[in-house]
Amino acid sequence: xxxxxxxxxxxxxxxxxxxxxxxxxxxxxxxxxxxxxxxxxxxxxxxxxxxxxxxxxxxxxxxxxxxxxxxxxxxxxxxxxxxxxxxxxxxxxxxxxxxxxxxxxxxxxxxxxxxxxxxxxxxxxxxxxxxxxxxxxxxxxxxxxxxxxxxxxxxxxxxxxxxxxxxxxxxxxxxxxxxxxxxxxxxxxxxxxxxxxxxxxxxxxxxxxxxxxxxxxxxxxxxxxxxxxxxxxxxxxxxxxxxxxxxxxxxxxxxxxxxxxxxxxxxxxxxxxxxxxxxxxxxxxxxxxxxxxxxxxxxxxxxxxxxxxxxxxx
Ligand SMILES: NC(=O)c1ccc[n+]([C@@H]2O[C@H](COP(=O)([O-])OP(=O)(O)OC[C@H]3O[C@@H](n4cnc5c(N)ncnc54)[C@H](O)[C@@H]3O)[C@@H](O)[C@H]2O)c1
Numbered sequence: 001x002x003x004x005x006x007x008x009x010x011x012x013x014x015x016x017x018x019x020x021x022x023x024x025x026x027x028x029x030x031x032x033x034x035x036x037x038x039x040x041x042x043x044x045x046x047x048x049x050x051x052x053x054x055x056x057x058x059x060x061x062x063x064x065x066x067x068x069x070x071x072x073x074x075x076x077x078x079x080x081x082x083x084x085x086x087x088x089x090x091x092x093x094x095x096x097x098x099x100x101x102x103x104x105x106x107x108x109x110x111x112x113x114x115x116x117x118x119x120x121x122x123x124x125x126x127x128x129x130x131x132x133x134x135x136x137x138x139x140x141x142x143x144x145x146x147x148x149x150x151x152x153x154x155x156x157x158x159x160x161x162x163x164x165x166x167x168x169x170x171x172x173x174x175x176x177x178x179x180x181x182x183x184x185x186x187x188x189x190x191x192x193x194x195x196x197x198x199x200x201x202x203x204x205x206x207x208x209x210x211x212x213x214x215x216x217x218x219x220x221x222x223x224x225x226x227x228x229x230x231x232x233x234x235x236x237x238x239x240x241x242x243x244x245x246x247x248x249x250x251x252x253x254x255x256x257x258x259x260x261x262x263x264x265x266x267x268x269x270x271x272x273x274x275x276x277x278x279x280x281x282x283x284x285x286x287x288x289x290x291x292x293x294x295x296x297x298x299x300x301x302x303x304x305x306x307x308x309x310x311x312x313x314x
Contacts (some may be wrong), residue, residue: 004028005231006075008060008107009082012054013185014178017038017224019155020055025228025291030054030073031083032066042187043310046183047074061071063110071109077231079119080107085189089151100154101161104214108165117170122217123159123177123215130274138278141242143249148274159240166238174230176223182218183303184310191273194253198300201261202307214249214270216279219299222261222292229288244281245293253300260301 005022010031016169022029023045026045034055038108041050054073058065060082080225082103089096104121111119129146147153155177162173185252186195193209200207226243254266285291295303 001030003076004030004074005077005079006030006032006069006073006230007081008032008103009080010055011035012036012042013040013183013220014181014223014227015081016044016185016229017183017220018081020226020237021224023049023220028054030056030069030075031062032056032058032069034059039181040187043184043306047153050303058091060106061098063274066103066106067110067113068232070114070189071152075116075249076112077110078107078119079227079231080104080119081227083122083154084151086126086149086151087189089149089154095156096150099158101152104158104161107162108171108295111171112165112169113165117172118231118234119156119165119171119173120227121173121175122227123155123175124152125177125179125242125257125275127155127159127177128152128275128279131276134276138247139242139279141240141280149154156196159238162238162240172235173238174233174235174239176226176230176284177242178218178223178278179216179243179275179280181218181220181223181301184306186220194250194257196305197254197257197266198303199307201257201264201266202304202311204261204264206265206267209254209266209268211251211273212250212268212270214247214277215273215275216243216245216277217248217253218243219247219294219295222294222299225292226290229290233289235287239287241284241287242279242281244279244284246296247278248296256297259297259302260304270293275307
């Protein structure tokens with residue numbers, strides 16, 4: 001059976017990067033998304049290149065639609081990314097639960113009914129609580145979850161759902177928990193501001209990032225590659241991994257942006273995010289054949305250059 005990758009949320013930032021890398025690797029991809037807005041994908045692939053991708057407009061909350069996309073496209077690999085982000089879950093909790101919780105259940109149900117035995121799925125560091133709940137230093141991967149947002153609660157539900165499908169049906173899963181993702185296409189939510197600062201810098205404009213503190217940053221391209229690998233490397237259980245990486249201050253990110261675009265001024269607010277500064281990613285390094293970790297300075301420089309190139313080509 002030839003491999004066909006389902007990418008839910010393919011119109012989103014990480015989904016678009018995942019479709020981009022699947023295309024570059026010559027792999028067949030099906031994008032399942034409620035949105036038909038290709039603006040993020042258009043940043044990464046030409047419309048000619050996108051012609052190789054199958055686009056299915058569908059709603060994750062609809063059990064039958066999800067099952068149909070698995071069956072009709074003979075899905076063999078699953079990368080489940082579609083979700084509503086923190087502000088949307090806060091604004092409409094029932095809808096957030098439907099998309100983020102029921103949606104993931106629908107993915108596992110469809111896998112069960114179509115014989116797919118492994119799922120890769122996006123979670124988040126939002127499963128953890130505020131830093132004062134934990135001992136100082138790098139948060140161990142097995143630190144207790146204690147989400148303070150409904151979004152985080154829904155992600156915990158996803159991780160526990162994955163465990164039940166492993167125990168009851170033998171469907172394995174690899175769940176990855178990104179922290180702050182940056183790169184082309186990262187355009188919504190508070191933590192998109194470092195990327196917006198890179199875009200402003202590419203235009204030669206100043207920018208103020210509305211948070212500070214220190215955290216782990218992941219290049220969207222790397223995260224997408226990690227998800228593809230997570231979908232391909234069948235695990236022996238329902239595994240969840242932090243991505244890890246160096247803990248970097250927002251001040252340092254601002255400095256790197258200014259170093260890449262001398263003349264622009266990037267400022268930031270001092271107050272940090274309500275999460276521990278860093279989550280231990282050593283388990284991922286032990287498990288994964290490769291961990292994609294572009295150095296921050298290189299990722300920032302590549303992102304600014306990519307924005308500049310797209311701006312100059314209109
Ligand atoms: N970007 C980050 O910094 C970050 C950090 C941690 C975790 N994550 C997780 O990674 C995943 C991808 O994040 P992203 O930044 O690409 O998100 P995004 O908001 O850019 O994209 C989400 C996509 O899901 C789609 N979607 C929403 N509701 C849907 C529905 N009912 N049916 C089908 N599609 C629907 C949207 O149309 C959108 O294209 C998410 O699960 C997110 O929670 C992201």
